[in-house]
Amino acid sequence: MGVSKDIREAATAVMPDTVSVEVKPLVGGSSALVARLVLTAPSGAQRQVVFRQHTDRAMKEHTGFVAAKEYHLTRDLALQGLEVPRSLALHPDQTSDGPWLVTEWVEGSTAVDDADVDSALFQMADFLARLHDVDANSINAPGLVRIEDPTKALPKYLSDDETGSVLRRALDCGVQRRPNADVLIHGDFWPGNVMFDQSRLVAVLDWEDAKWGDPLVDLACARVELTCVYGPDASERFTAHYLKMSRHRTGRLLDHDLALWDVYVSATALSTMHLWGLPSRDEAARRAATKRFLDSATNRLIEAI
Secondary structure, eight states, rough: OOOOHHHHHHHHHTTTOOOEEEEEEEEESSSSSEEEEEEEHHHSOEOOOOOOOOOTTTTTTTTTHHHHHHHHHHHHHTTTTOOOOEEEEEEESSSSSOOOEEEOOOOOOOOOOOOHHHHHHHHHHHHHHHHHSSSSOOOOTTOOOOOEEEEEEHGGOOOOHHHHHHHHEEEEEEEOOOOOOOOOEOOSSSGGEEEETTTTTEEEOOOOOOOOEEEEHHHHHHHHHHHHHHHHHHHHHHHHHHHHHHHHHHHHOOTTTHHHHHHHHHHHHHHHHGGGGOOHHHHHHHHHHHHHHHHHHHHHHHHHH
16 A cells, blocks of 8 residues: 555654655545554654544545544543543545545554453443443543434335335334434444453444434444344343443443334444445344344334334
């Protein structure tokens, strides 16, 4: 991968006397160019950082504030002790290929050994409970909007199969809701965005989808993804940890709408999964697991009506 004009500008913003930049692309992003940069100073000293540039408008609307939102949000959260990469630099007003930001490089991996899965689930639940307890007045990031109403948005994500027909009829009849108060939500909380080092959670990545919304949004997103990665039992253990921790911190959390949010996140995932760039075999397995999750959530939602 070559060194673009934007990468050179980013390197200089972090290390003004940079003499060389080594670019190592990172995998996992579907709507951004993500790379590890190894910056070398005249003395030979090196510094590693992460360059993230939002380029793909097919996945979501990327405007000038996307990188700025991540930059300021992770800065605010780091000040409150949450495990997020430290923000280092933000794009200028004009960029060649899209808004970018630079964060510190965090040593670790998203892979978790089988023996460490329970510990990972507990730490992820703890992080999410702490995130949802953040004081909204302490967040000054631009571009944070409220997540869409799932009952109004769902029809555009539903397929034309039996499950889709059942859900459309349920939405037409009206779904009774008991929402929680809005909190800061990550918007894409799944194992691929959680870094561990020696079994310790060290960073939660990729805050481009952060919004205001019901905390059950993040819970539902984690539930479907954990089901795909570790199986339904692990997903339920994570759920129990999170509900216990969140209720301990906030004193009150309703889970009445969890089936609705489970339906929403799994339906949206199925409708966009073809854009994620997954190998065909991985996509097929994930699609099958997500469809089973959607069908189960649909049954729970119908039973509650």
